Amino acid sequence: MFPRRGDIWLVNFNPAKGSEQKGMRPALIIQNDIGNEVSPVTIVAAISSVTKAYPINVEIKPAESGLTKDSVVKLNQIRTIDKERLIRRLGRLDSQKMKEVNSALMLSLGLQVLK
Known part of the structure; x- marks a missing residue:
């Protein structure tokens, strides 16, 4: 089983530096499923x-x-992490909530949708 985009996993973020999130905490998988299946x-x-x-x-x-x-x-x-940092799956966001994630991610990265 591999993580899927939209899954929430418990992740070990240690070690971290400065203001990076650290410790064991939940995280949302935002990579696409093809990458999740084939990449470490x-x-x-x-x-x-x-x-x-x-x-x-x-x-x-x-x-x-x-x-x-x-x-x-x-x-x-x-953050890009090795899958060995994934501890266990906690839940999953639905497609409507993932649309909100996509919009916030585009804002965070300074991306715009081409029309």
């Missing part, structure tokens, strides 16, 4: 229960995430 690494966004309302944070509730507290996906805390 994946891309994640850290999740925090410190819920500050920033345009690059996406609020998630326990009922929609598998988590125990109101939380935010922090799209300014994205």
Whole structure:
């Protein structure tokens, strides 16, 4: 089994430096599923229960995430990690919530949709 985009996993972020998220914490898989299937690494966004309302944070509730507290996906805390850092799957976000993640990720990375 490999992680899928939209899954929430418990991740070991240690070691970390400075203001990077650290410790064991949930994270959202944001890499595409082809990459998740074939690569030894994946891309994640850290999740925090410190819920500050920033345009690059996406609020998630326990009922929609598998988590125990109101939380935010922090799209300014994205990181490529080895899959060995993945501890266990905690839940999954639905497609509507992933649209919010996509918008916040585009804002965080300075990307625009071409028309």
